[in-house]
Structure formats: structure tokens, C-alpha cells
Amino acid sequence: METEPIQCITILAGRDRNGVAEPFGRIDINPGDTISIVGPTGSGKTAFINDIEVFACGDTITGRTILVNNRMPPESFVRDPSKKPIAMITQNTKCLSDLTVREFLAMHVRARGITKADICTKTLALANEFTGEKMHLDMRMTGLSGGQTRSLMVADAVLISNAPVILLDEVENAGIFKDRVISCLKSHGKAVIFVTHDPLVSLLSDRRIVMRNGSVERVLTPDGNEREALTVISRMDALMGRLREKIRAGELLTGPVGSA
Amino acid sequence: MKLLIVAGPPSAGKTAVVRQILRSVAGLWKIAYLKIDVVRAFEDEELRAEFSIPTKKIYSGDLCPDHMGIMILADTLVWAEQEKADILIIESAGLCLRCTPYTTQSLGIVVLSSVSGTNAPLKMAPMIALADIAVVTKTDLVSQAEKEVFREKIRTVSPTIDIVETNAIQGTGMRYLMQAVVSTPEITDAKMIRLRGIPPLGVCTVCAGKQEIGWQNHCGVVRKLDSTEAIFRGD
Numbered sequence: 001m002e003t004e005p006i007q008c009i010t011i012l013a014g015r016d017r018n019g020v021a022e023p024f025g026r027i028d029i030n031p032g033d034t035i036s037i038v039g040p041t042g043s044g045k046t047a048f049i050n051d052i053e054v055f056a057c058g059d060t061i062t063g064r065t066i067l068v069n070n071r072m073p074p075e076s077f078v079r080d081p082s083k084k085p086i087a088m089i090t091q092n093t094k095c096l097s098d099l100t101v102r103e104f105l106a107m108h109v110r111a112r113g114i115t116k117a118d119i120c121t122k123t124l125a126l127a128n129e130f131t132g133e134k135m136h137l138d139m140r141m142t143g144l145s146g147g148q149t150r151s152l153m154v155a156d157a158v159l160i161s162n163a164p165v166i167l168l169d170e171v172e173n174a175g176i177f178k179d180r181v182i183s184c185l186k187s188h189g190k191a192v193i194f195v196t197h198d199p200l201v202s203l204l205s206d207r208r209i210v211m212r213n214g215s216v217e218r219v220l221t222p223d224g225n226e227r228e229a230l231t232v233i234s235r236m237d238a239l240m241g242r243l244r245e246k247i248r249a250g251e252l253l254t255g256p257v258g259s260a
Numbered sequence: 261m262k263l264l265i266v267a268g269p270p271s272a273g274k275t276a277v278v279r280q281i282l283r284s285v286a287g288l289w290k291i292a293y294l295k296i297d298v299v300r301a302f303e304d305e306e307l308r309a310e311f312s313i314p315t316k317k318i319y320s321g322d323l324c325p326d327h328m329g330i331m332i333l334a335d336t337l338v339w340a341e342q343e344k345a346d347i348l349i350i351e352s353a354g355l356c357l358r359c360t361p362y363t364t365q366s367l368g369i370v371v372l373s374s375v376s377g378t379n380a381p382l383k384m385a386p387m388i389a390l391a392d393i394a395v396v397t398k399t400d401l402v403s404q405a406e407k408e409v410f411r412e413k414i415r416t417v418s419p420t421i422d423i424v425e426t427n428a429i430q431g432t433g434m435r436y437l438m439q440a441v442v443s444t445p446e447i448t449d450a451k452m453i454r455l456r457g458i459p460p461l462g463v464c465t466v467c468a469g470k471q472e473i474g475w476q477n478h479c480g481v482v483r484k485l486d487s488t489e490a491i492f493r494g495d
């Protein structure tokens with residue numbers, strides 16, 4: 001079946017842990033949107049993105065329903081991982097096979113029947129934009145750091161899976177340039193939803209969904225009002241990044257830290 | 261009464277899948293559960309405590325656990341009927357990759373873990389080929405590429421098998437397994453239930469507990485290193 005491009009994913013409200021209806025009608029997600037999901041542990045963040053991942057239709061614990069372009073999605077979206085328009089990446093997502101980066105990417109390219117010759121090198125190049133620790137095609141997947149693995153998985157989701165919606169569950173990795181990941185996903189027209197405790201990621205998002213007791217409590221749209229905080233936190237994040245590189249390089253941090 | 265037979269290697273997530281079935285039918289249907297294992301199993305006690313359902317277990321000891329399952333299935337059906345169960349779920353030990361415990365008049369569910377490597381489906385071909393539905397667990401742990409390849413390998417073994425991918429702890433994606441459970445017909449004639457395959461069951465004196473090595477020490481269906489197929493050797 002030919003499927004039309006995804007213009008909109010809609011979340012229809014379910015109920016909280018006590019069975020009380022959630023206080024929103026619908027949440028629409030469009031291409032290029034960046035949304036973060038925040039809230040204490042156990043508040044239902046993972047359940048929220050799981051609903052999206054499985055295209056819930058009132059049949060999950062939360063009772064939410066997910067629509068694609070205002071309709072129930074076709075069964076192939078849900079059942080066939082190579083047709084699924086959603087890529088989910090968690091802290092646990094790993095390549096388990098003892099393959100090189102080249103073999104790993106080639107395996108996925110083959111599974112998808114993609115014939116573009118340079119797709120593996122392009123995917124690697126994109127992944128390398130996300131991480132300070134450069135990878136090459138002959139490295140072994142099992143030897144990659146957390147940040148490298150996540151960078152590669154995101155690049156894989158963008159270029160090989162070509163998924164229009166990317167879900168990231170608490171992928172707060174040091175060693176990954178979050179601002180670059182976000183602007184790249186935006187420029188590719190991807191909708192991305194982060195479950196996060198990271199101030200920078202939250203501030204870079206267009207909308208912030210606040211979870212409590214299994215329910216969406218509020219949807220915040222900062223609309224530029226957090227610009228000041230964002231400037232400060234971007235600077236702090238960049239500073240942390242530079243300090244990390246210095247420590248990795250074996251330097252002593254003797255000078256004034258702020259000018260590192 | 262419906263019969264579900266759940267097979268799959270140890271730690272694949274069979275019990276996790278059974279738990280999800282029990283959660284989704286709670287209050288609707290009464291389930292009876294039998295665990296077959298070789299030496300030790302705890303699932304029956306855990307599930308009885310968690311869901312207040314009638315459970316049983318049986319150890320197969322020296323026998324292949326799938327042989328055992330076949331020997332006791334008729335008795336188990338009688339027990340489950342006495343318990344007034346709507347569904348009988350049998351969880352196999354899953355140690356014998358050559359045997360297939362599925363029968364006619366049942367839903368055969370093979371549970372496979374996606375962390376067992378992309379070639380795993382090929383190594384468990386008989387367990388997959390005769391099943392109705394494959395439930396792939398632990399998809400939360402593996403890369404997208406491996407998930408897709410894993411699925412292709414299952415399809416190589418059984419091109420038409422129904423495949424359900426799940427994080428069995430969270431219960432994601434179970435709706436299609438539940439649809440299959442719902443549409444499984446009830447047992448119509450328990451006396452006519454038959455094994456689906458002809459697995460290599462109890463064919464030699466190794467099966468009967470004789471420990472010597474070398475075909476010269478055994479009877480039944482034996483095999484020599486340089487022969488291309490098994491031969492029958494009488495006593």
C-alpha cells in the first residue's frame with residue numbers, strides 16, 4: 001500500500017492513573033516540531049511516547065489514541081518495522097552484533113532495499129556532526145561510546161530509516177551536541193520528541209509537555225520568553241563541552257574556568 | 261476452552277508475555293496455567309500469587325520437556341476444564357530446539373528474544389515453522405537495523421507467520437497477539453488433538469537416560485560420524 005506523507009500526528013487525551021480524563025483535547029505534532037516531555041520519574045513520560053510508538057488506539061494503560069493525518073494509521077505502520085514512520089531511541093538501544101560501523105549500516109541499508117551508493121558514508125558523516133568523538137567505518141559497534149552510539153542511531157533514523165518522527169527517551173548523553181541534533185532534525189523536517197531532564201534540550205524545544213500522575217498536566221509554549229535563560233544555558237553547555245574535551249585530552253584545568 | 265501453547269528458548273520472555281496476556285484478560289476470562297520445566301520453575305507460584313489463577317507445574321527430569329508435555333496434555337485439559345477455565349496456557353521449557361510442542365486446536369506462540377542475535381531464528385527453525393504467531397521480545401534493547409533483520413530471518417523460516425514485536429515488560433504492541441488469542445477457536449474435540457509436527461522425540465537410548473558415548477552403545481535411531489543420515493539399530 002502506498003502511504004501519503006505524514007503531515008500531522010495527533011494525540012487524543014486518555015486518563016491519568018486514577019482514571020480521571022486528561023486536561024487536553026488533542027496535541028498535534030507537525031514536521032519540524034521539537035517537543036520535550038518533562039516530569040518526575042514515574043509520571044508517565046515513557047508511557048506517553050510508547051503510546052506514540054505503538055499508535056495506541058485506546059488499548060494501552062493510558063487510554064490515549066494516536067491519529068496520523070487525522071485518521072487511524074494503517075496496520076503496516078504499526079506492525080512492520082521497515083514501514084513504521086517512527087524511530088524510537090532509548091538509553092538501552094544498542095547494536096548487539098559484533099559488527100563494524102560499515103557492516104552495521106550496510107545491514108540496515110540492505111534490509112531497506114536502498115541502492116544509493118554513498119548512503120553509509122553520508123550517515124557516518126552526519127553522525128560525526130553530532131559527536132565530538134569522531135567515528136570511522138572500520139570501528140566496531142560494540143566499542144563505541146554511549147554518545148557515539150546515540151549519534152549513529154539518530155543519523156541512521158534520519159537517513160536510512162528516513163523516519164518522519166523520532167522519539168528519544170532520556171538520551172541525555174554527554175558527548176553529543178544536542179543543539180546540532182535538534183537543528184539537524186528540524187532542517188530535515190523531522191518531528192522530534194525528547195523525554196528529558198536536560199535544561200538545554202527543554203529550552204530548545206518549541207513545546208514542553210509536563211507530565212504528572214500518568215497524565216499530561218500542562219503544555220507549555222515558551223514562545224521566546226525563555227530566550228534569556230536559553231542564552232545562558234547554551235553558553236554553559238558549550239563551556240561544559242570544552243572542559244570535557246580538555247579533560248579527555250589530559251589537561252589540567254588551571255586557568256579561569258569561564259574562559260576555557 | 262481455548263488452548264495456547266507458548267514455546268521459546270529459556271529467558272526469551274515467555275512468562276513476561278503470559279503476564280501481559282493475563283493482564284489484558286483480567287476480569288474477562290478465567291485462565292489456567294501449566295508450566296513445564298526440566299528441573300526448577302517458579303512461574304506457577306508467581307502467577308498464582310499475582311493473578312489468583314489456578315496453576316500447575318511439572319518437571320520432566322530425564323525426558324525431553326516437549327515429550328513430557330505431550331504425555332500429560334490430555335490430563336491437563338481435564339484439570340483445566342474442572343477449574344472452569346476459558347483458556348489454558350501451557351508454557352514450555354523451551355530447552356529442546358528440535359521439538360515443537362504445538363498441537364492442533366490450539367494457538368501456537370513462539371517467543372523469541374531480539375537480543376539473541378539476528379541468526380537466532382534460523383537456529384530455532386522447527387519451533388518457529390509450526391507456530392501460528394511469533395512474539396519478538398526485548399525490542400527496547402536493540403537497534404532498528406537488527407529489529408528489521410531479525411524479522412526478515414523469521415520470515416525466511418516461515419514466510420507467512422504472524423509477527424508481533426513487543427517490549428514485554430511494558431506490554432507494548434500486544435494488541436495483535438490479543439487479537440490472535442480472541443480469534444483462536446475453542447477446542448472442539450479434545451480426543452482429536454494431535455501434535456502438529458513429527459519432532460525427533462525419544463528415538464534412542466540417550467533419551468532413556470543411557471550415558472555412554474558412541475553409537476555402538478546405543479539402540480534406536482543412531483548416527484555415525486561418516487554417515488549422512490540416521491540409521492535404526494535394534495537391541
Ligand SMILES: Nc1nc2c(ncn2[C@@H]2O[C@H](COP(=O)(O)OP(=O)(O)O)[C@@H](O)[C@H]2O)c(=O)[nH]1
Pocket residue numbers: 268269270271272273274275276277371397398399400401426427428429
Ligand atoms: N528489557 C526487556 N526485558 C524483557 C523483555 N521480556 C522479558 N524480559 C526480561 O527477560 C527475563 C526473562 O524473561 P522471562 O519471561 O522469565 O523468560 P522465559 O524464561 O522465556 O519465561 C526477565 O528478566 C524479563 O523481565 C522485554 O521485552 N524487554
Ligand SMILES: Nc1ncnc2c1ncn2[C@@H]1O[C@H](COP(=O)(O)OP(=O)(O)O)[C@@H](O)[C@H]1O
Pocket residue numbers: 014015016017018039040041042043044045046047048061062211213214215
Ligand atoms: N495514565 C496512566 N494510567 C495508568 N498507569 C500509567 C499511566 N501512565 C503511566 N502509567 C504507568 O506508570 C508507570 C511509570 O510510568 P513511566 O512512563 O515509566 O514513567 P517515567 O518514564 O515518567 O518515569 C508505568 O508502569 C506505566 O505503565
Ligand SMILES: [Mg+2]
Pocket residue numbers: 045046047
Ligand atoms: Mg521513563
Ligand SMILES: [Mg+2]
Pocket residue numbers: 274275276303351
Ligand atoms: Mg518462564
Ligand SMILES: [Zn+2]
Pocket residue numbers: 324325326327356357358359460461
Ligand atoms: Zn525434544
Ligand SMILES: [Zn+2]
Pocket residue numbers: 461462463464465466467468
Ligand atoms: Zn534420543
